[in-house]
Amino acid sequence: MNPLASVLPAAVSTAVRCDDDGVGALHPNEEAAVAKAVASRRAEFTTARACAREALAALGAPAGAVPVGEKRSPVWPDGVVGSITHTPGFRGAAVAWASAVRSLGIDAEAHDVLPSGVLEAVSSEAERAVLAGLAADHPDVHWDRLLFSAKESVYKTWFPLTGRWLGFEEAALTPAADGTFTAELLVPGPVVDGVEVSSFAGRWTVAGGHVITAIALAAQPVSG
Template sequence: MIGELLPDVVVTEVAYGDPPQARLEPEEEAVVARAVEKRRLEFTSVRHCARLALGRLGVPYRPLVPGLRGTPSWPEGVVGSLTHCDGYRAAAVARAGELTSVGIDAEPALALPEGVLEVVALPSEQRRIAALSAAHPHVPWDRVLFSAKESVYKAWFPLALRFLEFTEAELTISADGTFTARVLVPAPVVDGRPLSGFDGRWTVRDGLLATAIAVLPASTPS
C-alpha cells in the first residue's frame, strides 16, 4: 500500500502483523528492555521490515537505535522512514543520492477521537476537512490530515533537525489522493533551495490509510 505512494527509487517492506522470525540486535533490545509487550512487538516488527528493505537495497543492516527526537539511525548513505499501527508495519528506504528524504505514516481508517482535530489542525484546514467530509463522507478526512502531518514531520526533521508542531505546517488535501504542505516556520536550505513545502500522496484501503512524502534531489525532475 505505501509502496504505491512512493517513487521507484524507494524500497518498501510491509508486514500485516508481527512476523515470528523478527529479531532485534542487542543495542535495539536495550531500547525496549522495559517496554510493554505491544511496544516491543511493534519496535521489533518494523525493524524486521527495515532489515528486509535494506537487504533489497544492498545495504548491510545495522541497529536502528532511536536518535535525536526518536528518529532511526539509518546506515550511512541511506534515508528512510518507519511506521506502524495495529495490524500494519512498514519501512521505506532509499539511497541518499537518489532521494533527499522520505516520510511515511499508516493509521487505522477511522475518524480521530473527539477533540483531536481542533488540536492538530489550523482553522483553514478544519474548514477544508469539513468540505471534504460533506462531499466524500466515506473517507476519514481528519485522520488523513493527521497522518499526512506525521509524514511531513518525518520528511522534515532529518533535514531541518528542528521539531515541527502540527500547526506549523498548513496542508491542503485533495480527493485525488494527493496533498501539499506549506511550512509556516523558517525553512532550512536543502540542495541549495529553501525547504518550504512538500508534496505527498495518500490512500485508504482495507481498513487502513497511508500517507507518504518523497523529497527528490533538486536535480531530479518531478
C-alpha cells in the first residue's frame, strides 16, 4: 500500500520507497545539490529523486532531472507541480498537472514524540490546547509530530505560490481525528485563479511507523 496515495486525490501521481536499494544514479543536473554531502544525505536525495521520476512517468510527464531550485525546492517540468519528502525509512514524491492542482505539499516524519521544546517553538498556546484534547481521546497518535508534519506540508504548498518564507507561527493548524487538518493563514495568502487563498485543507495518515501529511490545492473551476 502506498500511504501517500491514500491522502491525495486521484489527480496526483505518487511514488514511495522505504530504502535506498537499487535506485540508480542521479541525473547530472542533480549532482551539484549533493556534491559535498555525506553518504546518508546523498542516498536519501538519490532515492527521493528516483521516486520523483517514477511519479512523473506515471503521470505521463517528462521523467528527467528534478534539480534543486530556490531555497532548496525541487524544479519540476513545465506544467507540473510536485513535492518531495524524505526521512529515515520513507522517501516519497507526489506530482500533478498544474491545470488540475495548483500546488502540492507532502511530508513524512517518524511517528514519535517531538524532541523537548520543539512543540513550543512551532505552535501556539491555542494549537497546543487542541492537541491536548485530541490526545485525551486518541492517545495512540503523536499529535505533536502530526502538527509539525502538517506545518511542513503547509510551507511546501505555500512556497511555490509565493516564493516567500512562511513561519510556523503564521499558520494556525487544526488537525482532526478523521484524518484531515486545516491550516488558517495568519498572513495575506496567495491569489490563485483570481481568489485569495486564506487556508489550506489537508489529510494525514499513520503508516509503517511514520505520520504522513499532504495538501493538494485544486485549481478553481472556470466559471461560465
